[in-house]
Amino acid sequence: AQSVSQHNHHVILSEAASLELGCNYSYGGTVNLFWYVQYPGQHLQLLLKYFSGDPLVKGIKGFEAEFIKSKFSFNLRKPSVQWSDTAEYFCAVREGKLIFGQGTELSVKP
Amino acid sequence: EAGVAQSPRYKIIEKRQSVAFWCNPISGHATLYWYQQILGQGPKLLIQFQNNGVVDDSQLPKDRFSAERLKGVDSTLKIQPAKLEDSAVYLCASSLHIGEAFFGQGTRLTVV
Numbered sequence: 001a002q003s004v005s006q007h008n009h010h011v012i013l014s015e016a017a018s019l020e021l022g023c024n025y026s027y028g029g030t031v032n033l034f035w036y037v038q039y040p041g042q043h044l045q046l047l048l049k050y051f052s053g054d055p056l057v058k059g060i061k062g063f064e065a066e067f068i069k070s071k072f073s074f075n076l077r078k079p080s081v082q083w084s085d086t087a088e089y090f091c092a093v094r095e096g097k098l099i100f101g102q103g104t105e106l107s108v109k110p
Numbered sequence: 111e112a113g114v115a116q117s118p119r120y121k122i123i124e125k126r127q128s129v130a131f132w133c134n135p136i137s138g139h140a141t142l143y144w145y146q147q148i149l150g151q152g153p154k155l156l157i158q159f160q161n162n163g164v165v166d167d168s169q170l171p172k173d174r175f176s177a178e179r180l181k182g183v184d185s186t187l188k189i190q191p192a193k194l195e196d197s198a199v200y201l202c203a204s205s206l207h208i209g210e211a212f213f214g215q216g217t218r219l220t221v222v
Contacts, residue, residue: 034210046212090152097166098211100152
């Protein structure tokens with residue numbers, strides 16, 4: 001069955017630190033990949049997406065993600081986090097149906 | 111463009127009562143999703159529609175949950191009877207056939 005796994009449940013960083021959140025999925029066919037963010041009190045918003053082409057995709061607010069097909073991974077990165085990046089981050093995979101990971105809560109200390 | 115509209119925003123009911131949620135997707139979006147998000151967990155797909163047909167409802171507890179999307183536009187999700195463990199945020203999202211999903215604000219259900 002298709003599944004999405006996010007390795008970190010809660011990450012705490014200081015401002016200006018670099019961020020990498022892991023995401024692995026189980027399905028081996030052609031998939032669409034997404035990262036969504038949920039700021040406190042707000043609805044889920046798209047950060048970035050991968051459908052095809054360049055495996056390094058850039059999203060909003062300085063986020064990027066790299067699709068590594070051989071590792072079934074789509075990790076999210078940001079070189080320097082800000083306090084305003086405090087939120088919950090969800091990886092999602094679509095092959096037919098759209099499935100989400102468990103989420104990673106990011107806390108950035110000022 | 112207008113976003114995904116959901117109502118109500120909050121609902122408190124007693125166990126064994128019934129409840130219904132409504133969703134109006136973004137105009138032109140053929141795909142509509144209902145998710146259940148329990149505190150501290152990721153959204154769990156309950157049902158996915160393509161126009162007014164069901165793509166997947168494998169995680170929908172069909173003994174108590176039902177959903178419909180008449181005319182391939184707006185949708186309702188019903189729970190009857192509700193259990194304590196149904197307390198969650200119910201999210202509706204929509205997308206074009208190929209494209210990212212756009213989410214509504216959700217309905218927070220508390221079953222007491």
